[in-house]
Amino acid sequence: MPNEDHLLVKIRNYVFLVIGILAVGIAIGVEMMVNPPETPPFDLLPILLRGLAITIELTILGAALALVVAIVAGVARSSKNIFIRTITGFYVEIFRGTSILVQLFWIFFVLPLPPFNLSLTPLQAGVLALGLNVGAYGAEVVRGAIGAIPRGQIEASIALNMSPGLMMRRVIIPQAMVRILPPFGNLLIELLKATSLVSLITLSDITFQGLALRQSMGRTTEVFLLILVIYFLLAYPLTLGVRWLERQRRWAT
Amino acid sequence: MQASSTDPIVRFENVTKSFGELTVLRQLDFDVAPAEKVTIVGPSGSGKTTILRVLMTLEKPNDGVIWVNGEPLWHQKSGDKLVPASEKHLRKVRGNIGMVFQHFNLFPHMTALRNVTEAPIHVLKVPKGDAEQRAVELLQKVGLADKLGHYPSQLSGGQKQRVAIARALAMRPKVMLFDEVTSALDPELVGEVLNVIRELADEGEMAMLLVTHEMGFAREVSDRVVFFDKGRVVEEGPPEQIFGNPQNDRTKAFFNAILRH
Amino acid sequence: MNTFWDWNYVISFMPKLLEGLVVTIEVTFVAFIIAAVVGLLMALGRLSANPWIAQTLGLFIEFIRSTPLLVQLFVFFYILPRYGLRMPAFIVGTIALGVHYGTYTSEIYRAGIDAIDRGQWEAAKALNFSPVRTWVGIVLPQAIPPMIPALGNYLVAMFKESAQLSAITVVELTLTARTIGTQSFRFLEPFTMAGVLYFLISYPSSLVVQRLEKRYAGK
Numbered sequence: 001m002p003n004e005d006h007l008l009v010k011i012r013n014y015v016f017l018v019i020g021i022l023a024v025g026i027a028i029g030v031e032m033m034v035n036p037p038e039t040p041p042f043d044l045l046p047i048l049l050r051g052l053a054i055t056i057e058l059t060i061l062g063a064a065l066a067l068v069v070a071i072v073a074g075v076a077r078s079s080k081n082i083f084i085r086t087i088t089g090f091y092v093e094i095f096r097g098t099s100i101l102v103q104l105f106w107i108f109f110v111l112p113l114p115p116f117n118l119s120l121t122p123l124q125a126g127v128l129a130l131g132l133n134v135g136a137y138g139a140e141v142v143r144g145a146i147g148a149i150p151r152g153q154i155e156a157s158i159a160l161n162m163s164p165g166l167m168m169r170r171v172i173i174p175q176a177m178v179r180i181l182p183p184f185g186n187l188l189i190e191l192l193k194a195t196s197l198v199s200l201i202t203l204s205d206i207t208f209q210g211l212a213l214r215q216s217m218g219r220t221t222e223v224f225l226l227i228l229v230i231y232f233l234l235a236y237p238l239t240l241g242v243r244w245l246e247r248q249r250r251w252a253t
Numbered sequence: 254m255q256a257s258s259t260d261p262i263v264r265f266e267n268v269t270k271s272f273g274e275l276t277v278l279r280q281l282d283f284d285v286a287p288a289e290k291v292t293i294v295g296p297s298g299s300g301k302t303t304i305l306r307v308l309m310t311l312e313k314p315n316d317g318v319i320w321v322n323g324e325p326l327w328h329q330k331s332g333d334k335l336v337p338a339s340e341k342h343l344r345k346v347r348g349n350i351g352m353v354f355q356h357f358n359l360f361p362h363m364t365a366l367r368n369v370t371e372a373p374i375h376v377l378k379v380p381k382g383d384a385e386q387r388a389v390e391l392l393q394k395v396g397l398a399d400k401l402g403h404y405p406s407q408l409s410g411g412q413k414q415r416v417a418i419a420r421a422l423a424m425r426p427k428v429m430l431f432d433e434v435t436s437a438l439d440p441e442l443v444g445e446v447l448n449v450i451r452e453l454a455d456e457g458e459m460a461m462l463l464v465t466h467e468m469g470f471a472r473e474v475s476d477r478v479v480f481f482d483k484g485r486v487v488e489e490g491p492p493e494q495i496f497g498n499p500q501n502d503r504t505k506a507f508f509n510a511i512l513r514h
Numbered sequence: 515m516n517t518f519w520d521w522n523y524v525i526s527f528m529p530k531l532l533e534g535l536v537v538t539i540e541v542t543f544v545a546f547i548i549a550a551v552v553g554l555l556m557a558l559g560r561l562s563a564n565p566w567i568a569q570t571l572g573l574f575i576e577f578i579r580s581t582p583l584l585v586q587l588f589v590f591f592y593i594l595p596r597y598g599l600r601m602p603a604f605i606v607g608t609i610a611l612g613v614h615y616g617t618y619t620s621e622i623y624r625a626g627i628d629a630i631d632r633g634q635w636e637a638a639k640a641l642n643f644s645p646v647r648t649w650v651g652i653v654l655p656q657a658i659p660p661m662i663p664a665l666g667n668y669l670v671a672m673f674k675e676s677a678q679l680s681a682i683t684v685v686e687l688t689l690t691a692r693t694i695g696t697q698s699f700r701f702l703e704p705f706t707m708a709g710v711l712y713f714l715i716s717y718p719s720s721l722v723v724q725r726l727e728k729r730y731a732g733k
Contacts, residue, residue: 020577094713097717099674099675099677099688101680102712105688113699115518152357155309156358158310159351159352160372163376170371195582207582210588214592224589
């Protein structure tokens, strides 16, 4: 399979990206000409932008929780203590092995009732579900990264009489960090997409606004296509970032 | 046991180590005197590396007691008896031993300088300025004064190994272990590492325990050579004896096989 | 009515829940077949010599992968009828799920083919193999085994993601659990049992996939 000049390929990709976005814009425009809306489309934007703010907020908060959970659980999964390993293992496998939507519904519908009596706002429920779910996947990434560090690093640390805590902090985790960045980047994109699920528990993210606009104004096509484009504009830079990270692995073989 | 200058700095007492079915050290009795340079030679699989690894606490012996600088390593004293050592005791005694590995095991995310200062700062609690000063001295000593800010990936194998030696020296061990430290190097890089080790041996302060295939070098540097096979000391003595006039048949057979190359 | 867990309740709704599970499994399998086929077509399209087709398809694939399945479901569900295509929610959802994951499988196909060492192609050429012979005899036998665990992973993922079809009224496991809960105001048992059912199927499956990964990793 022939190799191509990288710069040309990049330029061509950007050209097609621009063409693609224009194409979607033209499609929306044509649609609006064929089915003219009763009101000008500009009023859509503020509503969608409000939804976008929630989507971004969810993504950031969910990612923060997921990061903490992933590191704690990932280190715990690598622990020598079989008890800690197994308990964390239960958490990881359960959250990876069931659907995130069911987890979200569980947190939102089950917790307020007895016996838990824990009422969470849709935002809190969303952040919790996203953080725990993506955190479980992240924990496996961290575990893999820690395990991929050569045994010799541990032996050298022992030979230098480092305590286990010092070794973890100064030798193992810094080396693990580089290995986790690209997969974490992918998980971030997955998290961004998963925020759309909170529309099903009445949280006013951008997807919810789309549904609301459909109901109130019947403006289906352009609304949803516009929403798709907005998600794409959020996710694509992240995708490029992940690809860039994957090329940056200097000394982590 | 009071540590006097005639007491061995390392003593293996009836040490046995098995890996599953395979017994690698059989009731081994073995001493190293302070500042003595001992080379262990023998066929692969004889257990020579295991001696070093057990001493460096990388493997746990199944039986026997190892004494380092007058104190038990894997055990600690409880009244009159010896009980298994706590983590704290282990770390205390381990501080007497340093090791240089066949595959260097430098920390890839740290510069040469930081590789050498990291443990003194965080384990010995040496102030950063002092640690860096000492690190610079050590790296100069091994001939890498111009590579302080380089990362391991930017260094050749010989340079990496010399940094590894400086790193181990920075902890001021009483016993230095060298586990086949030139075996992973391209032939033209072996000499620079051996030169550093030779200098260390000449300085005389540390006991050195080497496992190596470099017979010529071992002959030069050692006070005592130990021929080790199947988990036991077969023959030991000054280098002239072991290399020049081995007494035991197995020793003779080993060196004949080597000379044939 | 304040007991922690009501087993009688569980027994009463279990049959309905299992019906929902059956729908989930049906959706998953049909969508997987769609994904496998559509992915293959997309991968072939991306290999096309015509850069317009290849790049546009590439952009389309990137677009679908970067946007939420849920919104795509809504697009299919609400927009298609306006152009006269009225289909049952089951079919709409399954197709949407299949196309969405088709973009992922196309990436597996592409990466799997790419992983074949260039030397294989060159050797085939040197031995004057026909293109068909090259693909069938040399490339595919080496490329396909590592793809299988990856495809298995996506099958398990699709099984879990099928829950989103509940948003477009497909009566699969999650919607069934939600309906049961809404009717009796007790959500603990239905959602927990739904989670258990998802887990009982996806966890062993993922273990099987892990075993497959180990088996094919040694290539």
